[in-house]
Amino acid sequence: MRSFATPLASALLGAGALLTTSLAHAVAPATVSPADPRPDAAAASLARQDDSPEQEAPALVAIRAGRVIVRPGHELENAVVLVRGDRIQAVGTDVAVPDGARVLEAAVVCAGFIDAWSAVGIDRGSLFDRGVKPSTRSADALETYDDAYVRRAALRAGVTTVRSQIGEPANVQGTGVVLRLLPDPEDERAILSADACVAMEVLGNDALDRVSNVDRLLSQVESGANYRKALRKYESDLAEWEKAIAEKTEELEKDFKKAKKDREKEIEDAKEKGKDFKEKSYKEDRKPKPPRFDADGEVLGAVADGEMPLVVELHRVPELRQFLARLPE
8 A cells, every 4th residue: 555644754753853865865966975075075065166156055954963864774874964945055073164054953863765666746647557567667657746734744754755656456567667756746856756667556356366366467578578579589580680781792792793794685685575574682672570579577676687676565475475476587
């Protein structure tokens, strides 16, 4: 079941501060890497921005925190986070606070939480659409007006990024979209990944039906693998054909005069005998044909080749065992 905003972060953060931009991955490429904060580089960067005559620099905020959770497994004590506008400038225990910066004190500063199973930003018709296909994109079903209140609630709870998905009641739910909740979804920067994954759900009325459904879902992935194989074979056959054509062309160019003379004689002989002249057919004339384009096969092929993640929702031990047993195929 998809989640909307949850109060998870409020329990964890307590009286601490929450950054709505991930400390590990800034909104825009950070001038100074958070993993290697350097006060001198940060100061130089800030000076360059202050000297820019084109526009007034956004306000600079320095957050002093007793504990900074940069990402799971990476925490800092008594650290400073420098933020200008929507960009994290530096994170570290030895980062100097520039003059004029607004200073905030916090017990805990944490990177934003990611809701990996969400419906935020998706229009309700698409959310409950049973007719979606593997290539149906959640990014095409974004509704920027209906759930602004949900986004605000999620942000208050500490959720700054979501993976939203259409096709809640379908077996195959299309491709998911990863969104930042700031800025507004109308802003192109809000979409972090328009085709983040393919989502599937194991449905069925009884245990045997659900286990069989696992096989049907993975068979679809297998069909994508077969489509990719057909494409690769076509590309290989086409390369061989182009090589053969090039060799035949070179051969004909060498013997062009003789070949032209022989062809003219054959045409003349055919006329004298009252027959139609037929051009010789060479195997090189038969150009390989590509497989018919299949949007679903393209997406599922990307899953089979490991280029796109597969997210599967299932709930019972038998179908989980069946799923894990089939995966090596």
